Amino acid sequence: MEEDEVRDAISRLKEDYYVPIQEMAEAPIPEPEEERTVETNGLDPLLVDAAKLVVLRKSASATMLQRKLKIGFARAARIMDQLEQLGVIGPQEGSKPRKVLIGDIEELDRMFGEG
Numbered sequence: 001m002e003e004d005e006v007r008d009a010i011s012r013l014k015e016d017y018y019v020p021i022q023e024m025a026e027a028p029i030p031e032p033e034e035e036r037t038v039e040t041n042g043l044d045p046l047l048v049d050a051a052k053l054v055v056l057r058k059s060a061s062a063t064m065l066q067r068k069l070k071i072g073f074a075r076a077a078r079i080m081d082q083l084e085q086l087g088v089i090g091p092q093e094g095s096k097p098r099k100v101l102i103g104d105i106e107e108l109d110r111m112f113g114e115g
Contacts, residue, residue: 043082046071048112050079051088055108060089060098086111 054060065076083089090099
């Protein structure tokens, strides 16, 4: 590519995609997805999915929830706390996965009123 062609390409890109900084400053900044995840009852919308996941796998860890539900660590940790409060999983024991206290999906469905 010749130098003139490069200049022309850059000029076209600027014309098509350049946004003055003043316009960028006026654009609203969206809330991070992680912050919009708690429903009015205080429970995470993914709580039931997370509970089913840990009951089926018979193992519970924040890392597993992160991978399987594609969420960040803070949200996964909050879900783990909620699962513990509801009696789905046991308390934390060091770095080991938490013990799952619910035996099967049917019991979990009854707990959440889905069965």
